[in-house]
Amino acid sequence: MARVFVTGGAGYIGSHVVKLLGERGHEVLVYDNLSTGSRKAVLSGKLVEGDILDYKTLKDAMENFRPDMVMHFAAKIIVPESVKKPLLYYENNTCGAINILKAMRQCGVKKFIFSSTAAVYGEPDKMPITEDYPLNPVNPYGRSKAAVEAVLRDLSAAEDFRYVSLRYFNVAGADPEGQIGETKPDATHLITVCVRTACGKRDKLYIYGSDYPTRDGTCIRDYIHVMDLAQAHILALDYLLSGGESDTFNCGYGRGYSVKEVVDEAKKVTGVNFPVEYAPRRAGDPPELVADSKKIRGRLDWKPRYDDLGFIIKTAWEWERKRV
Ligand SMILES: NC(=O)c1ccc[n+]([C@@H]2O[C@H](COP(=O)([O-])OP(=O)(O)OC[C@H]3O[C@@H](n4cnc5c(N)ncnc54)[C@H](O)[C@@H]3O)[C@@H](O)[C@H]2O)c1
Numbered sequence: 001m002a003r004v005f006v007t008g009g010a011g012y013i014g015s016h017v018v019k020l021l022g023e024r025g026h027e028v029l030v031y032d033n034l035s036t037g038s039r040k041a042v043l044s045g046k047l048v049e050g051d052i053l054d055y056k057t058l059k060d061a062m063e064n065f066r067p068d069m070v071m072h073f074a075a076k077i078i079v080p081e082s083v084k085k086p087l088l089y090y091e092n093n094t095c096g097a098i099n100i101l102k103a104m105r106q107c108g109v110k111k112f113i114f115s116s117t118a119a120v121y122g123e124p125d126k127m128p129i130t131e132d133y134p135l136n137p138v139n140p141y142g143r144s145k146a147a148v149e150a151v152l153r154d155l156s157a158a159e160d161f162r163y164v165s166l167r168y169f170n171v172a173g174a175d176p177e178g179q180i181g182e183t184k185p186d187a188t189h190l191i192t193v194c195v196r197t198a199c200g201k202r203d204k205l206y207i208y209g210s211d212y213p214t215r216d217g218t219c220i221r222d223y224i225h226v227m228d229l230a231q232a233h234i235l236a237l238d239y240l241l242s243g244g245e246s247d248t249f250n251c252g253y254g255r256g257y258s259v260k261e262v263v264d265e266a267k268k269v270t271g272v273n274f275p276v277e278y279a280p281r282r283a284g285d286p287p288e289l290v291a292d293s294k295k296i297r298g299r300l301d302w303k304p305r306y307d308d309l310g311f312i313i314k315t316a317w318e319w320e321r322k323r324v
């Protein structure tokens, strides 16, 4: 049993991890400013409303809770927004993470799990992507996260501090038990947009770019079910608690779907032939991102349960209809 301080635990991914932590008997404190998260999504432990950029409130909350470990989800996450507002991203994602690491040092907390991203790789010329592929992010969001990874490597080399950095690919779907899911009204993620358009909450879906060098001209991504990702966090926690060294793992299934393939599957799963229109490319989008996931499967014994695009869309669709 561990005491886990979870920043961003009221958000989409964090809330699924918090649910699983609670089910495994871990003690949770969620620290979240509720900018995109929601109080109702926190199914286990307590919530302290605070900003990671507010050092005093952050440190006090950590000091009072005395965690064994920090899981850090709080971040700004929208690639095109990061292109328009880079300072917002560097401040929240890079400075915010440094604040947490400083508070951890002051409170004597030495274990950290970081929400990194496939966006740190940029536009690799080789698929699938292994963890040792050189980092060359092509947008401020990816750079704001790659900067944190550099800090983590240096800190781990210099001090008694160990971390796991999980590089998520495209996270989608919802809790199969239907308790939580994506709630952000302005969510931009493809599968969320598909099911919201199928529900009639949006008029149409735009496919951004049809001239990429891919099999059908639309971007390819590796979509991972949010509950399989949550399970990866539990394994990373066990790994660090049992003395594991600092390490980095891709979180994806290892196969990619094009935007068009996802849209077609969403029409099939929902049974709705929702309106779709082609639009110009979106700034900052790499053509293809597919994980090589051998490392996490081998070293953490990660066994995904929901590796099925139709099932991922189905859980997102059921969640979306329930909250109509
Ligand atoms: N969704 C994806 O596909 C994806 C892919 C790769 C990486 N990630 C990473 O996963 C993490 C969680 O993403 P998500 O999809 O759940 O996003 P989200 O917006 O649903 O969750 C982020 C949470 O952090 C909180 N937050 C943001 N800034 C904060 C601040 N300054 N202080 C305190 N709380 C703050 C928000 O209120 C929210 O609850 C992020 O670090 C993101 O970069 C997400």
Ligand SMILES: O=c1ccn([C@@H]2O[C@H](COP(=O)(O)OP(=O)(O)O[C@H]3O[C@H](CO)[C@@H](O)[C@H](O)[C@H]3O)[C@@H](O)[C@H]2O)c(=O)[nH]1
Residues within 6 Å of the ligand: 077, 078, 079, 117, 118, 119, 168, 169, 170, 171, 188, 189, 190, 191, 193, 205, 206, 207, 208, 209, 219, 220, 221, 259, 282, 285, 289
């Ligand atoms: O309405 C839409 C929404 C998305 N897309 C396309 O679908 C693909 C996936 O886009 P999206 O679901 O917005 O995810 P990404 O931009 O790939 O980024 C997500 O996945 C990254 C990891 O791959 C994470 O780092 C980011 O936080 C997360 O937002 C991209 O080609 C988009 O251009 C559309 O064509 N229409």
